[in-house]
Amino acid sequence: MPEGHTIHRLALDHRSRFEGGPVRASSPQGKFAGGAALVDGQVMTTAEAHGKHLFLGFGLPPATSDDPPQSTGDAHRWVHIHLGLFGKLGFGTAPAPPPTDTVRLRLANASAYADLRGPTTCALITEDEKDAIHDRLGPDPLRPGDDGTRAWQRISRSRTTIAALLLDQKIIAGVGNVYRAEVLFRHRIDPYRPGRDLTRTEWDAIWADLVFLMAEGVRHNRIDTVRPEHLPEAMGRPPRVDDHGGEVYVYRRAHLGCHICGGEIRTAGLAARNLFWCPGCQPSAGG
DNA sequence: ATTCCATGATCAG
């Protein structure tokens, strides 16, 4: 499930359920027992996402530069969560059932609970450590105020393929394997084209499209990338059968016909992931 | 019952 839109949605989901009140925390699995004990009973101050990283704030509100230094005791801390490839966060309403033994972290209050399973990261960190994580992430299409300029500075100087660059979280944060394949298709860009061969106009359009697509992804909690005129109803074609989410052009459609040109969708490994594209709609410079 | 695979990322060599 987890590309950036999922994590931003999870931040909103945590805020609506837990923000502003004390939260019980436990680690039935035991791997986060120490951290859970430290935040148990504290107030969740906020929840925030940057790319695929989720940050849950606990304790005293974070000090701003205008505030006097916090005196002693419980500083504000963050639970840093990264779901990796198969981590999951599931919500439910109270009363919470007994947790299964794979629940790394359970949060609960009087009305709701959240179970975290299989994350690649679940750690208690300080404000400084959180800042360091932000520093090594690129701009995020879903973070208000971020824009694609910093990403363009690196892409426009790189010989690496645009498909690999889009998955590099230092360059742009939050894009995963589905959005990479789909946004390149939507802009008719050959995934193997070197970053430095893109035009500024092409990059600006890609960035703007990611802002739009990923915001829709947060709204619907699902990745939909097919334009209205290419939807099954509009084209009189059968809807997608598998349950991975919404309608897509190329992702996991290897050897099927392209919705637009009818040509065969191709797949290949790139940057340790499966890449999907339509050679007809995303021609290489030579062809 | 077992293997395989996945919308991720890091580390060694």
Add this chain to the structure above:
DNA sequence: TGATCCTGGAATC
């Protein structure tokens, strides 16, 4: 590039 970590559902035996 390959091994590794994390979990669960689907495919395969």
